[in-house]
Structures are given as structure tokens and as C-alpha cells.
Amino acid sequence: DFVMTQSPESLAVSLGERATINCKSRQSVFFNNKNYLAWYQKKPGQPPKLLIYWASTRESGVPDRFSGSGSGTDFTLTISSLQAEDVAVYYCQQYYSTSWTFGQGTKVEIK
Amino acid sequence: QVQLVESGGGLVKPSGSLRLSCAASGFIFSEYYMSWTRQAPGKGLEWVAFISSSGSTVYYAGSVEGRFTISRDNAKNSVYLEMNSLRADDTAVYYCARVSTAWSQQSPSNYWGQGTLVTVSS
Numbered sequence: 695d696f697v698m699t700q701s702p703e704s705l706a707v708s709l710g711e712r713a714t715i716n717c718k719s720r721q722s723v724f725f726n727n728k729n730y731l732a733w734y735q736k737k738p739g740q741p742p743k744l745l746i747y748w749a750s751t752r753e754s755g756v757p758d759r760f761s762g763s764g765s766g767t768d769f770t771l772t773i774s775s776l777q778a779e780d781v782a783v784y785y786c787q788q789y790y791s792t793s794w795t796f797g798q799g800t801k802v803e804i805k
Numbered sequence: 806q807v808q809l810v811e812s813g814g815g816l817v818k819p820s821g822s823l824r825l826s827c828a829a830s831g832f833i834f835s836e837y838y839m840s841w842t843r844q845a846p847g848k849g850l851e852w853v854a855f856i857s858s859s860g861s862t863v864y865y866a867g868s869v870e871g872r873f874t875i876s877r878d879n880a881k882n883s884v885y886l887e888m889n890s891l892r893a894d895d896t897a898v899y900y901c902a903r904v905s906t907a908w909s910q911q912s913p914s915n916y917w918g919q920g921t922l923v924t925v926s927s
Binding site: 730732734736740741742743744747753783785787789790792793794795796797798799 | 840842844849850851852855864866867900902905910911912913914915917918919920
């Protein structure tokens with residue numbers, strides 16, 4: 695069962711500072727030299743937006759202040775310099791199994 | 806450009822039924838797996854179901870298996886979600902989405918519709 699657990703549930707970061715979100719999978723999502731792990735940004739009233747896939751590949755058009763790292767069961771999304779428009783809830787998702795699962799979300803706010 | 810437009814949401818009584826539709830354009834629909842994901846009020850994202858490019862393979866979240874049916878019509882560039890035996894905890898915004906890689910289920914979703922609200926209440 696691919697349960698995804700994110701931490702923290704919320705965090706407040708000053709503008710220009712770093713935000714770090716963790717995601718842990720109960721089972722490894724590493725297969726065929728790839729990590730089947732994505733990160734999405736969700737703002738109220740908008741659909742989810744894909745930020746990162748294969749754990750560390752930035753989607754086209756996503757600012758380079760967003761980066762992903764990790765492998766196997768432990769992953770991190772980093773926003774290197776938080777901007778006002780980054781206020782949102784962030785979700786990790788595994789797409790390795792035939793039952794996709796999301797983490798519970800991490801709310802990022804401005805301190 | 807890729808567009809996904811959901812419709813069919815609304816208010817339904819518990820134990821009732823509803824059919825959601827998602828009209829796709831801007832890409833070769835028959836080449837891509839499609840999915841439904843929902844977000845209940847104040848809650849996180851929950852994947853609901855996905856369907857293969859041909860429609861021959863479907864998978865469901867445990868919370869909806871046996872009550873929901875995903876299908877597609879490649880001639881009409883549309884994917885559907887038939888929802889039966891609806892419960893209050895099915896209340897959510899339902900999003901349809903397209904995976905990023907043709908023919909692949911093991912692929913993130915890079916295009917999403919705006920969502921349609923389903924409210925289950927007496």
C-alpha cells in the first residue's frame with residue numbers, strides 16, 4: 695500500500711527564504727532507474743499544477759526556485775526563495791502503482 | 806492547446822446517481838490515459854480512477870470501487886465518471902486530468918480541467 699506522508703502539515707516562511715517540504719512513501723517508488731514521484735501546487739479555485747516529476751525534473755515553465763530531490767521512499771520539495779505567489783498547498787503523488795496516491799498536503803504561508 | 810472541460814456536477818440526494826463528463830481537445834485523445842481526482846471541502850486531493858488509452862483497463866480507489874465507473878468514448882474525445890450510491894462524503898470538486906506521456910499509466914498528470922462540484926445532500 696503506497697501511503698504517502700508529508701511533513702510538516704503547514705509552514706510559514708518569510709519572503710525570500712527557503713521552504714522545505716518532505717514526503718515519505720511507505721514503499722519504494724524507485725523502479726527502472728526512475729522515481730515515480732511528482733509534486734503539485736494547489737491554489738484555491740484552481741486545478742492542481744504539476745511542478746516536478748520523476749522526483750527531480752521540473753515541468754516546463756516552472757520557476758527554477760522549485761526543485762525536487764530524494765529517492766526510494768524519501769523525497770523533498772524545496773522552494774529556494776519564497777515568493778508571494780507561492781502561497782499554496784503542495785502535494786506529493788506516487789504514480790508507480792495502479793492505485794495512485796497523494797500525500798495529505800502541506801500548506802505554505804508567508805511569515 | 807490542450808483543454809479539458811468537466812460538466813455534470815450538481816446537487817444530488819444520498820444514494821442517488823450522477824454522471825460527470827470531461828470533453829478533451831487539443832491533443833490525440835485516444836493516445837492518453839485519463840483520470841479523475843477529487844477534493845472534498847477543506848480536504849486534500851484524492852485520486853478516484855483512471856482509464857487506459859483504449860478504455861480496456863480501469864482502476865479505482867478503494868473508496869469508490871463498486872460504486873463509480875469510469876469510461877471513455879474516443880470518437881467523442883470524452884471521458885466519463887458514472888457515480889452511483891452517492892454518499893455525503895463523495896461531496897467534492899471532481900477534476901479530470903490527462904497524463905503527460907502517451908500510452909503510459911505510470912506518468913504524472915500535467916493537464917487538468919477546472920473541476921465540477923458534486924454536492925451530496927438531502
